[in-house]
Every structure is written in structure tokens, then in C-alpha cells.
Amino acid sequence: MKKVITILSLILTTSIAFAQDAEKPSPLEISGSGDLYYKYDFSKTGNIPTSFANEQNSVSLGMLDVILKKSMKKVSFVGEISFGPRGQFQSIPNADGTYNDSNSNSFHLQNLYATYAVSDKFSLTAGYMGTFIGYEVISPLANFSYSTSYLFTNGPFQNAGIKANYKISDKFGAMLGLFNDQWNKYQADPIKGLNAIGGQLSYAGKGTSAYLNFMDGSVSGTIVDLTATFQVSEKFKLGVNAADFSNDGKVGYTGAALYPSYAITDAFALGLRGEYFKYKEGSGDTSVTAFTFSGNYKVDGLTIIPEFRLDSNSDKVFVDSNMAPTKSASQFLLAVVYGF
Helix, strand or coil: CHHHHHHHHHHHHHHHHHHHHHHCCCCCEEEEEEEEEEEEECCCCCCCCCCCCCCCCEEEEEEEEEEEEEEECCEEEEEEEEECHHHCCCCCCCCCCCCCCCCCCCCCEEEEEEEEECCCCEEEEEEEEECCCCCCCCCHHHCCCCCCCHHHHHCCCEEEEEEEEEECCCCEEEEEEEECCCCCCCCCCCCCCCCEEEEEEEEEECCEEEEEEEEEECCCEEEEEEEEEEECCCCEEEEEEEEEEEEHHHEEEEEEEEEEEEECCCCEEEEEEEEEEEECHHHCCCEEEEEEEEEEEEECCEEEEEEEEEEEECCCCEECCCCCEECEEEEEEEEEEEEC
16 A cells, blocks of 8 residues: 555656646746957058947957847747947937937847747747848857948848748748838837838758848838858858848949858868948949958857958048048958857
């Protein structure tokens, strides 16, 4: 009898333990990065107009980025908080839509959204999200180069709205969404509202991924964007980005960039970003060719990025060391990025 009672007690205790484990939500995931850099422009003044790393001859801050993730059954939540110039006034606009105002800008939410998995193949996401358009992102942890491209600077950073994702097969996916009337703003014009429609077709196979993106709205304009990554060999990787953007008044741009990189060792790789970018007639009707040579040395979560960059424009939009107009600009940069 005692044996029976003991066995029943063990079964009951084990069942309760299993039930508690099944109901226990996943732990809160915390990740992120911190970065800083030194940059020297050979004109002796900040000269290249792409995003971030724009302080001259100074050891300067990038940002401290903290990402919080939580999942429970079919619902997941992401919040990304960033502090510092790269994650605040250089990537989040002020209320009037302007940037680069460190005195009045205090916004530092890069992402704040929730996802509901309706099924294994279909999910809905709503909130303020890092854009699905483009190859480069705000966090330097995910980019090979520390400085950014013209395509990144002139494209969207974030999109607020709601989107539906559908897994067509193991390799193909699709997304369709409604977004606020303007890029990078979490509040829409109350009259315009969710004025923009966006979508994505994706492919992810062995060694290859590709994304065809578009967004169209009467305020935000129309952008079509292609990004792709090819793992050509164990050591050689090639990234591709091409985009065309247009809006009223012949405003817009078109451009393309290639991102070849080669892993010399497990810890050190060399890469190049070669970009051609052209502003349309209403945006200045100039073109620029930019080459960025970068190294990545990784050790225990830390990435050291030495970088040399040379930009050439069809017009004299840069200045030389005597502050005279010139068609070219060059800079050297050394950045450290720590991911956790």
C-alpha cells in the first residue's frame, strides 16, 4: 500500500511540475550593443553628408542600444531603447521632422511592436518598427562598415503601422502592410492616417537571401528596393542593394551598392562598399560615387573597424582643407562596437 501511495505521489508531483513548466513563459531576452569612434576628414572639417560618424577629429559616441524581447505562447514583444547621438537625434526626428538637434530631441525608441502568430505560417505585427527597406541598419552591429551609404541615409529608418506576414514555403515569404503617411514618424497626420502601403517578397535558401520591397503613399512617395546576400564561398560574401525613390516635384533618387567581403581568418575580414547614387532633378540632379574600405577584427564580442572612405561627386559639393569647393572628399575612421 505504501508503494502504491508513493507511486501515486510521484506521478501527481511530476504532473504538476510538467504543467507548471508548460505554462511558464519564456524568459525576457536582453541584447544590444555599444559603440564609439574616431574620425578624421582630410579636409579638416566634417564633409561627407551620410548618416552618423560626422564629428571631426574627435573620439565620439555612437550609441548604447538595448533590445528587450519577450514571447509567451503566440504573442511576442520587442522594445529597443537607444541612448546617444546615433540612436537619438541622428536617427529619430524631432516633432517638426528635423534631425541633428541635440538640445531638443529626447526620443530614443528605435522599435516598439508586438506580433501575434495566428498560425505557423501567418502572423500580424503592429507598432513602430525598423524599416524593412534597405541593406544597412541603424545599429552598427549588423553593418560591415561603420559609416553608412547614401541609400541608407536617404531611405526610411522606421515605419509605424501594421503588417501581415505569410510563410509561403520553407524558402519564400510575403509581407503586406499599412503604414503611417510619413517615414520615421510614430504619429501620423490625423487626416492622412495610414496613408502608405508597403510589401515584401522574400527568399531564403542555402547561402542566398533576397528581398524585394516597395512602399507607396501620397505623402511618403514611392520606393522600390532590392537587397540580397550571396555566400559565394566559405570565406567570400557578396551583398547587393538597389533602390529607386520618387515623389512629387521630380524629387527622389536612384542608386545601387555592392558589398563584397572576404574572411581572411575567423577573426579578421576585409570588405568594400562600392556605391553609385544619383539625386533626381527635384533633389539637385547630382550624382556621387563612393568607395568605403573596411576591416572587421572580432574578439569576444568586440569588433574593431578601421575604415577609409573616398567620395566623388559630379558637382563641387565638398570642400578641401582651404574650404574651397571640390568634387571629392576622403576620411579615415576607427570604430569599436561591442555586442552583448
